[in-house]
Amino acid sequence: MVAKIFIDGEAGTTGLQIRDRLAGRRDLELLSIPADRRKDISARAELLNAADVAILCLPDDAARESVSLITNSTTRVIDASTAFRTDPEWAYGFAEMDKDQADVIANARFVTNPGCWPQGLIAGLRPLVEARLVPADYPISYHGVSGYTGGGKQMIAEYEGAATPSQYMPYALTFVHKHLPEMAFYARLNRTPLFEPVVGNFAQGMTTTVPLHLDLLAEIPTGRDLHAALADYYAAIPDSFVQVAPFDPAQTKSAGLDPQVHNGTNTMTLHVFANDDRQQAVIAAVYDNLGKGASGAAVQNLNLMLGVDVAMGLAA
Template structure:
């Protein structure tokens, strides 16, 4: 029986993790009463008593909780952005390569990827790691997400004001081009320059589409869109949660439209490739609360404990 403590269990991601774990007979959840959720002494005891602690906290609070851990056997999985570029933390995206999966298996410190970064890295990392895309390629990306990605405050805003015309439309944000997921996107994919990244929030609760346009002639290896699709198909052929969909979307399109919500409630990430001989569009579809947050955390926990990574997912 593994003891698991979710620090920040009242938040959107924390609640989803609890829902995924509460019915497992191999997990004993350590739960603090509401009045002790922010009590440092109670948290320290819970963290050091646990086999796994999952942090669903703001960055500074996550750093403080990591500092409370004195038990060298406790595995910490941090869902904040605080440690995603920290060399002492394994980056928790096992499907990227055997090296990533092995680091998760052997590390006591794991950084859960950001939701936008998950879709981005799933598409870009294989290209840069294989040398198809140069590390100096001028990458651009956009990502449309459900409003649950903004946490409790944004959820409350949409619940209260969601009928306003301005909130019924997709809304661009982080227009200073310094989104908090950019450091991990650049580091994980070994990009020399940060991507020009445009996130967009939409009036859906959850769901996500991350799109990366590619000018084929700028690649190190000249490939058509269909050849790039074949590359992804081979790259992810042994992965359960990353699914490379048929070229051009085909049956996934609804009257020519690609919906953002079809992975909701799952830990799947679907990769689509569209285009022709000169241009390619790669799109990752995922649940921002699933593979983009709580699902990934549970998957990383399973891997770190040496369990079947699909349990609860």
């Protein structure tokens, strides 16, 4: 059976990326709204209710409006906004977050697509918290650099139109960010992380890092302990797009940390760097902010919901 898919907000960065990944699939019929009717509520409502799955690529308030326009009991929803990220009635769309999460997504009517920034933190920390190697109240600092496409059309225009765009620009320096509740909730932290994001002068891709002062812990894990916990965790998850790089305690740098190394794919690679003598470690994650960080994750979730090959339309 051909599934009808409506991307509400298909003209935005995430929507366009999703449409590109779905183009040419014979198991789908893409419903589209004329450009001059995108703000017509009745036209949107008609397509939302005609779809088997609606994918919302909208600001938070518009996403809530779209959900309210669905009057049937059959249309399933993937929402890429932050409107429902910690809502218990919505399944969180990070399939590798837990060994059962893919099944939760597959059986859900409402799926909230994860943010790009939270996935690196959750992927690196949740397994360590569950293994009791890092306590839930540990004072987490979270850093990273992302391509400017993560800021949407306005930021893209600013960077691509500037004669000398900023090469490295920290932001959110009030330390209040819309992703913080999502990070703490799904990483199973009971203390809000200190988050310092950075925009780099490249279109897409991202690298995130979580530094750990292991001497603050009652029981001090080694770098190999941290690596083994992550490797075992993701080895137990079927069809995982998250991989763990080999551990090398003597490694001083890695080309694998290039934020653009996984561009165009749905892959995330976790790295563990540690100095046991100094009792310090860093957990790094590398992935495409438009792939696994947004549109790729949405397509992965769609595949799970439709019961088709989870990798369909996704490069690894």
